[in-house]
Amino acid sequence: MPAPTLPSENPAASAVSPSGYAIEFDNVSIAFDEKVVLDGISFQLPHGETKALFGVAGSGKSTLLKLAIGLMRPDSGRIYVLGEEVTRMSEQDLFELRRRVGIVFQESALFDSLKVYENVAFRLMEEGISAEEIERRVREVLRFVELERTYDMFPSELSGGMRRRVAIARAIITEPEVLLYDSPTGGLDPVTSNTIV
Amino acid sequence: MAFELELISPFEVAKDVALAVQEYTLLSAQSLANFFRRPLYMGDMVQQADLIGVGSLPIVILTGLSVGALLALNSASTLQRFGGVTLIGQLVSLGMVTELGPLITGLMVAGRNASGMASELGSMIVTEQIDAMRALGTDPTKKLVTPRVGATAFMLFFLTIIADLLGLIGGYGVAHLLFGLDTQQYWTSVWQILVFRDVFTGLIKPVLFGFIISTVGCYYGISTRGGTQGVGRSTTQAVVASSVLILIVDFFVTKLIFAIFGYR
Numbered sequence: 091m092p093a094p095t096l097p098s099e100n101p102a103a104s105a106v107s108p109s110g111y112a113i114e115f116d117n118v119s120i121a122f123d124e125k126v127v128l129d130g131i132s133f134q135l136p137h138g139e140t141k142a143l144f145g146v147a148g149s150g151k152s153t154l155l156k157l158a159i160g161l162m163r164p165d166s167g168r169i170y171v172l173g174e175e176v177t178r179m180s181e182q183d184l185f186e187l188r189r190r191v192g193i194v195f196q197e198s199a200l201f202d203s204l205k206v207y208e209n210v211a212f213r214l215m216e217e218g219i220s221a222e223e224i225e226r227r228v229r230e231v232l233r234f235v236e237l238e239r240t241y242d243m244f245p246s247e248l249s250g251g252m253r254r255r256v257a258i259a260r261a262i263i264t265e266p267e268v269l270l271y272d273s274p275t276g277g278l279d280p281v282t283s284n285t286i287v
Numbered sequence: 288m289a290f291e292l293e294l295i296s297p298f299e300v301a302k303d304v305a306l307a308v309q310e311y312t313l314l315s316a317q318s319l320a321n322f323f324r325r326p327l328y329m330g331d332m333v334q335q336a337d338l339i340g341v342g343s344l345p346i347v348i349l350t351g352l353s354v355g356a357l358l359a360l361n362s363a364s365t366l367q368r369f370g371g372v373t374l375i376g377q378l379v380s381l382g383m384v385t386e387l388g389p390l391i392t393g394l395m396v397a398g399r400n401a402s403g404m405a406s407e408l409g410s411m412i413v414t415e416q417i418d419a420m421r422a423l424g425t426d427p428t429k430k431l432v433t434p435r436v437g438a439t440a441f442m443l444f445f446l447t448i449i450a451d452l453l454g455l456i457g458g459y460g461v462a463h464l465l466f467g468l469d470t471q472q473y474w475t476s477v478w479q480i481l482v483f484r485d486v487f488t489g490l491i492k493p494v495l496f497g498f499i500i501s502t503v504g505c506y507y508g509i510s511t512r513g514g515t516q517g518v519g520r521s522t523t524q525a526v527v528a529s530s531v532l533i534l535i536v537d538f539f540v541t542k543l544i545f546a547i548f549g550y551r
Binding site for chain 1: 326410411414415416418419420421422423424425426
């Protein structure tokens with residue numbers, strides 16, 4: 091099913107200046123086993139703006155987000171994130187770019203063998219930041235999502251909504267330039283949804 | 288209820304096999320290349336060494352002891368007919384150090400750890416944890432595969448030495464208690480029969496087997512598709528493939544070493 095083309099905030103700029111946007115999709119298509127999931131998608135997301143994507147289940151919303159950070163490669167078209175052409179980058183170069191982008195997966199995708207603070211601090215630990223600084227920032231961001239009490243818990247001990255908020259904490263701890271949320275309130279009750287939003 | 292049998296073209300099967308071999312080769316090469324790239328994740332490597340090495344110790348002790356004892360028992364009954372019971376030590380020593388020690392340890396660790404790696408990484412794939420790791424800017428091959436490869440090859444080397452030693456002790460138990468062989472006579476024959484080639488063969492194999500166990504386990508884990516059922520399938524395939532590969536590589540390594548050092 092061809093997905094609808096999203097409206098562009100600034101159509102005139104799309105042809106010449108991909109680096110002017112936080113994210114730009116240019117005629118992107120992808121199919122899985124003959125089934126076309128995204129067909130000629132083009133849109134731009136300027137810096138500092140928010141774009142919401144709506145669609146029925148299976149219409150390719152998650153695929154689009156995964157394409158944006160290079161977890162998948164499109165069959166055709168070009169994708170630019172923070173001025174870099176994701177579709178041409180090697181996996182090693184993508185690791186660098188992804189450190190500037192945060193993503194919250196639909197099912198949270200927390201590391202189940204790590205505690206909450208280790209999950210949230212994962213990227214900071216990789217960067218070799220001191221233990222004191224890591225603890226301070228983890229507590230700060232967990233306080234922001236109202237889950238400081240879960241610091242020492244495992245993801246399996248948390249509810250679905252709590253897991254989603256921990257995933258948000260993990261995504262925002264490094265203050266990334268672009269944040270991607272995959273159905274952040276999907277399957278949650280209205281109260282938890284409001285807390286997340 | 289009607290069943291439909293789907294026919295698969297042999298070319299498709301051959302293509303899938305070629306693709307799997309290519310992906311496995313790439314993963315193996317990448318896991319080795321990562322030893323020369325920073326960061327090295329020493330903490331993860333030590334943790335895996337503990338899980339694989341210390342965790343496998345009881346099973347290796349048990350199998351080493353019983354294989355050595357059985358080797359002595361079976362060979363002694365034949366040797367006795369020719370009045371050659373004194374040769375038990377030589378037979379156990381050669382058998383354990385060059386062949387059975389590395390092989391049995393490799394197969395035991397493959398059963399225990401290739402399955403563990405495949406199921407752990409497979410679960411991480413189906414719950415998008417590997418994607419999350421990539422999205423967080425961390426290379427899963429570097430963080431998950433390389434520490435397992437290093438730890439398995441390193442620990443299997445020492446586990447094999449332990450299995451060899453316990454096999455010799457098991458053989459001594461049988462030779463001394465059941466066939467009345469003198470202690471000094473047994474250990475002297477054990478020591479004297481071994482030459483550099485035997486020890487070299489016995490110590491190079493576990494490193495290769497460790498590499499096979501970890502890369503096959505990780506490959507099947509990372510290529511898992513199809514939810515929990517897929518994890519189960521990957522686990523089984525990892526054990527079967529690593530065991531078969533160990534047996535094949537064992538044959539060719541033995542043959543190669545014979546070709547280099549010559550036959551006895």
